[in-house]
Amino acid sequence: MAFFATFDLREPINRAVETLVERHGDRLHALNDLLLQGLLLPLERVLRQAPPWLVLLAVLLLAWRATGRWRVAATLTVACYLIGCFGLWDALMQTLALVLVATALAVLLGLPLGIAIAHSRRLRAVVLPVLDVMQTLPTFVYLIPAVMLFGLGKVPAILATVVYAICPLVRLTDLGLRQVDPEVQEAARSFGTTRWQLLLGVQLPLAWPSILAGVNQTVMMALAMVVVASMIGARGLGEEVLAGIQTLDVGRGLQAGLAIVLLAVVIDRVTQGFGRGRRPDGEPGARP
Amino acid sequence: MFRPIVLPLLGLALTAAVAAAPASAASTASPWCQSGKPVKVAGLNWESGELLTELLKTVLEQGYGCRVELVPSTTITIEHALAQNDIQVVAEEWVGRSEIWNKAAAAGKVKGVGRVIVGASEGWYVPEYVVKGDAARKIRPVAPQLASVRDLPSYKQLFRDSEEPAKGRFLNCPSGWSCEGVNSQKLKAYGLTDSYVNFRTGSGAALDAAIASAYQRGQPVLFYYWAPTALMGKYRFVRLAEPAYNEACFATLTDRNHPKPCGSAAPEALIQTGVSRAFHDADPVLMGFLTRFNVPLPLLNAALAEMVERKDTPAEQARRFMTAHPEVWRDWVPQDVAERLGARR
Numbered sequence: 001m002a003f004f005a006t007f008d009l010r011e012p013i014n015r016a017v018e019t020l021v022e023r024h025g026d027r028l029h030a031l032n033d034l035l036l037q038g039l040l041l042p043l044e045r046v047l048r049q050a051p052p053w054l055v056l057l058a059v060l061l062l063a064w065r066a067t068g069r070w071r072v073a074a075t076l077t078v079a080c081y082l083i084g085c086f087g088l089w090d091a092l093m094q095t096l097a098l099v100l101v102a103t104a105l106a107v108l109l110g111l112p113l114g115i116a117i118a119h120s121r122r123l124r125a126v127v128l129p130v131l132d133v134m135q136t137l138p139t140f141v142y143l144i145p146a147v148m149l150f151g152l153g154k155v156p157a158i159l160a161t162v163v164y165a166i167c168p169l170v171r172l173t174d175l176g177l178r179q180v181d182p183e184v185q186e187a188a189r190s191f192g193t194t195r196w197q198l199l200l201g202v203q204l205p206l207a208w209p210s211i212l213a214g215v216n217q218t219v220m221m222a223l224a225m226v227v228v229a230s231m232i233g234a235r236g237l238g239e240e241v242l243a244g245i246q247t248l249d250v251g252r253g254l255q256a257g258l259a260i261v262l263l264a265v266v267i268d269r270v271t272q273g274f275g276r277g278r279r280p281d282g283e284p285g286a287r288p
Numbered sequence: 289m290f291r292p293i294v295l296p297l298l299g300l301a302l303t304a305a306v307a308a309a310p311a312s313a314a315s316t317a318s319p320w321c322q323s324g325k326p327v328k329v330a331g332l333n334w335e336s337g338e339l340l341t342e343l344l345k346t347v348l349e350q351g352y353g354c355r356v357e358l359v360p361s362t363t364i365t366i367e368h369a370l371a372q373n374d375i376q377v378v379a380e381e382w383v384g385r386s387e388i389w390n391k392a393a394a395a396g397k398v399k400g401v402g403r404v405i406v407g408a409s410e411g412w413y414v415p416e417y418v419v420k421g422d423a424a425r426k427i428r429p430v431a432p433q434l435a436s437v438r439d440l441p442s443y444k445q446l447f448r449d450s451e452e453p454a455k456g457r458f459l460n461c462p463s464g465w466s467c468e469g470v471n472s473q474k475l476k477a478y479g480l481t482d483s484y485v486n487f488r489t490g491s492g493a494a495l496d497a498a499i500a501s502a503y504q505r506g507q508p509v510l511f512y513y514w515a516p517t518a519l520m521g522k523y524r525f526v527r528l529a530e531p532a533y534n535e536a537c538f539a540t541l542t543d544r545n546h547p548k549p550c551g552s553a554a555p556e557a558l559i560q561t562g563v564s565r566a567f568h569d570a571d572p573v574l575m576g577f578l579t580r581f582n583v584p585l586p587l588l589n590a591a592l593a594e595m596v597e598r599k600d601t602p603a604e605q606a607r608r609f610m611t612a613h614p615e616v617w618r619d620w621v622p623q624d625v626a627e628r629l630g631a632r633r
Binding site: 145 | 364365388490
């Protein structure tokens, strides 16, 4: 009678999650503690305990190194200083630690994956649709099971951020490697390079601008996840935004939102600066 | 601003006054709905709110022939919208718990009617197996002496916080909820700030997930919670004793900047149906229904647990409730409306 056949995923998924929590929940919670104590908390402690002027100086030098222009570097440093003026320095450092760890993990996983799918057509046919899913699946849908498995707070937040933010890096690494001029590769091979030498000495350097654009996009997407991450108890700027929204304190929410934007601009300019600086011909987009 | 103690009394007086009026007074046609205007009802996002909203919607639509629109949003936005008459009804309003409601009520823009839930509770809980153990699940009692918030400092290792392992973790409400401020003050009042991390859970879903995960794994967890909720119906929790309710002390808890709060349990919550002033004044017929709109707490807890157990939507659960408990909803409405509702079952 019904046009649609009944096909219900809810029960099996619920049962699977429940079993997973009962059987492996304790072990995964232990892994959560390990990641926290071993990686995230030390970094966060360093950032939060460092005197703000030192962090600002580091931003200044990094921005100068990346862009090569003092005025841009100074503007970016002032932007960070402004976040401190909002009274959000501590929250900023917590968010920065979260974004840095998430980005590091994304690069650690995404770069090899991007290289792998650039070299295997079959693997790419599998991985690309998976990336589509990772980018479009509403975050909260897998965030709550992640909380049940790993516990509240930063670790599930970072995992969710990696899932979401790794996609552009994989895609752009793949794209960059496949766009390396075949004649250049031919020439390198004719000199007898091994596959590893070809990858490290020719393909990766030539794909570098594209890869860094991927890293840039990854950081931006990680920042976009900050507010969502705060919905499972990760502290930082996201919590400020959330608290602002939930109490209809529009000013507080917007101010914290603005701080996230400022942080995004700073990181964006710095990573883009490095991408540009490393272009083989020194000029953005000038390659044929 | 209303003091929480005054409101329950007010509410009782109101309920008593209306209950005394004859049930089938005057006409049973709703002026608001007859004029063709839709009744906009807040789409609440917690379980009891969802179910009560569906029940209310069912009665308005099938009993009074109203056009009902659900407007989903967050509590605070809803209260604002209610004050502006952008929506007309909030099925479950915890009166006196939010600044926005208090201001709007003082200005006469919103009104609480009836007592939709009586006997709701809230406080600090641990799973029952933490205190008594659970032989069936082979869980031994890890804190048999734990009975009161005063005992908590000696149990901080049991509720260890993974980010600050030297302290215990107390799962508070998400930042921005009014209970978050009260609990933060309670941590101060009970002298727990040195031994416990005030962990704000970010969202109700995350709080639930953390509790459910701990319960399924048989692990100890300390959290703020409230009834009526599905988790309360599904799991067995023990509420930790707190100093008895004291108006002066509770005022130091609701003021999140008070430097020296003193401990007090929460007063019994006054939970009413919130309506906008315009709707209240325009429709005495529907007000007659709303003042009698109430689901007894044990029934409500059971219905919520069943809803979560069967993973049904609130609408499905409301339909089942209407079929199973005509004795409850027949009390809400005059005879002819009850007939119409009965005809649809």
